[in-house]
Amino acid sequence: MSLPSLAIISRHAPHGTAHGQEALDLALVSGTFGQAITLFFIGDGVYQLLQHQQTDMIGRKNYSKTFAALDFYDVSQPVVCTESLAQRGISSESLCIEANLQPPENWRALLNNFDQIVTF
Amino acid sequence: MARFSLLITSSPVDDQGVVTAINFARAALAANHQLCGIFFYGPGTHNANSLQLVPTDEFQPYSAWLELAAQGIPLHVCVTAAARRGILSETEANEQDSVSYNLTPPFQASGLGQFIELMNSADRVVQF
Amino acid sequence: MILHILTESPGTDTFRQCFASISQGDGLLLIQNGVYMNTEHQMFSPVAKIFALAADRQARGLTDLSPEINLIDYAEFVELTLKYDKTVTW
Numbered sequence: 001m002s003l004p005s006l007a008i009i010s011r012h013a014p015h016g017t018a019h020g021q022e023a024l025d026l027a028l029v030s031g032t033f034g035q036a037i038t039l040f041f042i043g044d045g046v047y048q049l050l051q052h053q054q055t056d057m058i059g060r061k062n063y064s065k066t067f068a069a070l071d072f073y074d075v076s077q078p079v080v081c082t083e084s085l086a087q088r089g090i091s092s093e094s095l096c097i098e099a100n101l102q103p104p105e106n107w108r109a110l111l112n113n114f115d116q117i118v119t120f
Numbered sequence: 121m122a123r124f125s126l127l128i129t130s131s132p133v134d135d136q137g138v139v140t141a142i143n144f145a146r147a148a149l150a151a152n153h154q155l156c157g158i159f160f161y162g163p164g165t166h167n168a169n170s171l172q173l174v175p176t177d178e179f180q181p182y183s184a185w186l187e188l189a190a191q192g193i194p195l196h197v198c199v200t201a202a203a204r205r206g207i208l209s210e211t212e213a214n215e216q217d218s219v220s221y222n223l224t225p226p227f228q229a230s231g232l233g234q235f236i237e238l239m240n241s242a243d244r245v246v247q248f
Numbered sequence: 249m250i251l252h253i254l255t256e257s258p259g260t261d262t263f264r265q266c267f268a269s270i271s272q273g274d275g276l277l278l279i280q281n282g283v284y285m286n287t288e289h290q291m292f293s294p295v296a297k298i299f300a301l302a303a304d305r306q307a308r309g310l311t312d313l314s315p316e317i318n319l320i321d322y323a324e325f326v327e328l329t330l331k332y333d334k335t336v337t338w
Binding site for chain 3: 137146
Binding site: 006019025 | 245
């Protein structure tokens with residue numbers, strides 16, 4: 001029996017709240033269970049993917065380094081909303097990983113392909 | 121009859137989500153649907169804290185969860201997310217030499233794998 | 249088709265994210281602070297059927313209701329989740 005696929009929408013900026021980190025934890029665990037899993041970034045969630053994050057001074061884990069290892073956990077390439085990037089003046093070159101950049105119409109079409117959706 | 125699993129990421133005090141979830145769960149049971157289980161994650165793990173004191177004229181989320189558990193609905197709590205928030209089961213308290221614990225049955229300390237299982241056994245997952 | 253369950257009011261980033269994610273044929277259920285939405289707040293041409301949890305509107309003293317919004321109770325909330333393939337809570 002194939003496991004249902006899971007989309008995890010990450011929509012909060014990093015460090016200010018724990019939402020992004022707990023979304024990533026869920027993605028990594030689901031990946032190890034063989035679940036087809038994809039992270040979707042929208043709104044302030046796209047800030048999580050910025051390069052050059054240094055969290056030593058604020059006592060928060062710099063989990064942005066883990067995004068590079070998603071493949072190792074069998075988590076597919078994250079889908080990122082290009083409109084959210086544009087609204088925040090973020091170019092694709094300033095992201096810490098290679099992401100699947102999609103305008104809203106494709107972003108939501110991709111989301112529709114998943115069996116279950118959770119948001120953080 | 122459909123099978124539901126609920127994912128609770130709302131705190132019992134700070135959000136309305138928990139009241140909504142409990143009303144949803146009661147309505148699902150009243151319509152003879154099955155609740156495979158409820159999984160508490162993130163800020164939602166605060167629901168498992170047995171030391172909640174809510175003024176008596178207000179809604180009592182902890183007792184409401186216990187009532188659902190009494191109807192045979194499993195209450196699973198992500199042990200890692202809960203421990204970060206000071207919500208420990210007796211087993212973890214012993215391992216950490218902590219004198220007290222506040223995650224007690226019917227709440228069960230579980231891992232995220234349990235959520236995957238609940239998700240896979242349900243027709244619908246609803247997050248609150 | 250997705251049932252989008254919106255818990256936050258118009259003007260929030262959450263509200264915009266939800267609307268950006270709605271496809272033709274999806275459903276939109278307003279609960280909690282989501283019930284502050286009336287159809288004049290809708291930023292896109294209506295693609296989704298819209299529902300609102302009556303108890304949450306009543307709790308907030310909201311009386312003016314757009315004709316496009318269907319009021320439902322908890323029993324109907326449960327059934328609504330089964331009419332769509334999956335749910336997402338915003």
